[in-house]
Amino acid sequence: MDPIVVVGGDAAGMSAASKLKRERPDREVVVFERGEWVSYGACGLPYYVKGEVESLEDLVSIPPESFIEEREIDLRTGHEVTAIDREARTVTVEAPEGTFEQPYSDLLVATGARAVEPPLDGMGLDGVFTLHDMDTAAEIRRYLGLEGETDAGDAPDRVGVIGGGYVGVEMVEAFAAHGFEVHLFEMLPHVLQPFGPEAAAVVEDHLREQGVHLHLDTPVDAILGDDRATAIATGDEAVAVDLALVGVGVAPNVELAEAAGIELGDTGAIATDEYGRTSDEHVYAAGDCAEATHVVTGEPDHVPLALTANRAGRAIGQTLAGDPTPVGEIAGTAAAKAFDLAVARTGLTDEERAREAGFDPVSVSITTGSRAHYYPGGEEIRVTMLADRDTGRVLGASMVGREGVAKRIDTVATALHAGMTAHQLSYLDLSYAPPFSPVWDPVLTAAKVLDGELE
């Protein structure tokens, strides 16, 4: 029997390969990774740039040797798959030793996503970076003189971040930690669009308190400079910078699959069924290149996040081992740190999006404490929660605060998976102890107020 072949050696690919070999040690599994790094925590890159994570190696979950020696996976780095022949069930592989055809019985496309490069003048200048892999993160540190000599000319002291998504916000924190003057440019009225305007406003105030220069509602026209980036131009000004980090989103790497005639979904990512199978029954797709079903809308969606990739990879490994296992639905649950704040979201947090999905959204925002009112050290938590007027069903929530936010969102995420109403959510028996929560947890209070609005 031909081996199972995996294209891409990060979260989805290595999870699938590992699970499959654990369940079926007899099956041959070949993983082709075009780069040199496998199974690394890309979400940790901002903290490497910040200096909280000391080396890139620290970001690697499992070293390549372990996959090869302990898990007996035929892992080949520096191998790029350039074509899929679905008829013949082979892939074309470009490797240091030459190009070859590799037959497969089943194929997993786990090609990930890449940072979007917007069509801006100046994207090619020195000192312009997107953050999407390990090597770029190292280059940014070198360019800023954080690793000794810099080739950026005079010691850099001003950094511009284009794009206020969570990677942008995390990088702002990383740059500020080194004492750079930091400018954040966001074309929309608020940063952190997926977290909703209520949470974003709290983050924006905090960013300003931290000395970050916010340029909201401000599209960037160009990055200026001769060889090296020296300024970011917007409608009415040019802000001098020594480095520009461009973080305006990611795009799924679908070219390989698309060229082979595999169907893409409306989101532009690879369409899959509940088992992660594409339009070709012998080709699966998982991770940042693939769609998944949203638990609230029931529709395919593209939310490239680490857990989704790990989970889908693992499920597909199990399916390929002979135990069909759905990849699971997504709620778009996410959390991010912004200096002293945490911000988190799950489900639908945007009323317009909720209406498009056929709901009649009702939204409330409340502010309450993270601990009992009398217990010292408590912080404010702001919760925004949406429900559907007709059914009372909770659609999503966002929250922001200095403690107890990132994991509190999981209560709402779990309620979304269970299809709970605001009333049901407000009657959950959640934990209470004065150092950790008010009697009515902020999630309960939000659900209670929301339930009242629905009556």
Next chain:
Amino acid sequence: MDPIVVVGGDAAGMSAASKLKRERPDREVVVFERGEWVSYGACGLPYYVKGEVESLEDLVSIPPESFIEEREIDLRTGHEVTAIDREARTVTVEAPEGTFEQPYSDLLVATGARAVEPPLDGMGLDGVFTLHDMDTAAEIRRYLGLEGETDAGDAPDRVGVIGGGYVGVEMVEAFAAHGFEVHLFEMLPHVLQPFGPEAAAVVEDHLREQGVHLHLDTPVDAILGDDRATAIATGDEAVAVDLALVGVGVAPNVELAEAAGIELGDTGAIATDEYGRTSDEHVYAAGDCAEATHVVTGEPDHVPLALTANRAGRAIGQTLAGDPTPVGEIAGTAAAKAFDLAVARTGLTDEERAREAGFDPVSVSITTGSRAHYYPGGEEIRVTMLADRDTGRVLGASMVGREGVAKRIDTVATALHAGMTAHQLSYLDLSYAPPFSPVWDPVLTAAKVLDGELE
């Protein structure tokens, strides 16, 4: 129409009265409270003794004047209800101004619970306390010389805590914070029985690290002393102490209801239906004196905790206002702090109890990090989780660690309310960001391992 009468002015009683007046300002509501304090946070008492909460007044959620003036509740402190005449629908009230009969249309019994006084020699000595109300907490501080002069003779420096439940453990922390030598006596092999032996073992190690003298598996025979407590006697020794705090559990205050012929349940607390109604259709019961339905077993249970009381009170207020609202089911979710650790639990965490409830329990314990492996400052979290072998349904969990524990248990609590299987729980889309969680949250990892055990 006769007023609605509430017996007891703490969480359940005041929640019911407040909700009812908010919904039906026209209805007259009379609350009789035999003490002087209403609506106070008894859970905060250990932190008052510790000194983190400065005054008893800080523990009051809402001052009596607000109930009377803003919410227009006829609140009468220093009024004790001594009898219920269900036929006549009146209660007998002993008040400073004399005894009178108060007619009611509906009655809520919210008489709470009291600290159990074990039949030990020496319980009547000076310096022996149970912690069950505001005044006792103040007395303990005075006795220990924390409020100036002490009447305990020489300055106390050794304290014994009898009973290792969560109040006992919280009080150990409170006493140790003042530099006292602290001895904790527990007749069972482990402290924190409802949290299970796995979590308890971690707490015990930590208590010892903090210099607490643990006497496990050690029943106390007597408290020794002439007028004042001077030692705690166990089978083989007498441990010298200057104060003994006895915290061996609480008992529901059911005497008033029982004398009126209202049915008690098997737990000894007042039996209620899903709306909090007792065996008399015009008499409700809520809070620490009443049973509630356990979400996992479906059976009546008695878990006297603050949220249950608040929630049931509020629901009964709504029901009495004409909108029948179930009081909600309980999962026994609880959290506690023990020095630097947090410990939390929900559902069934004891295999024997699970078997008694008709389940075939399978249990796993895992230890994982609270943050991404590479992010600094992460701490270990130990999770124990139980499921039923036949159905895969999650039955309960406990966890312990230095961060991210108290609110992580809520994910499992929510899953219990939804009746999720271990497999479903392992496929939830929970939040991930390196400073707050590994990609696979500890709850997901535990569910994943548990799901594997069920196959």
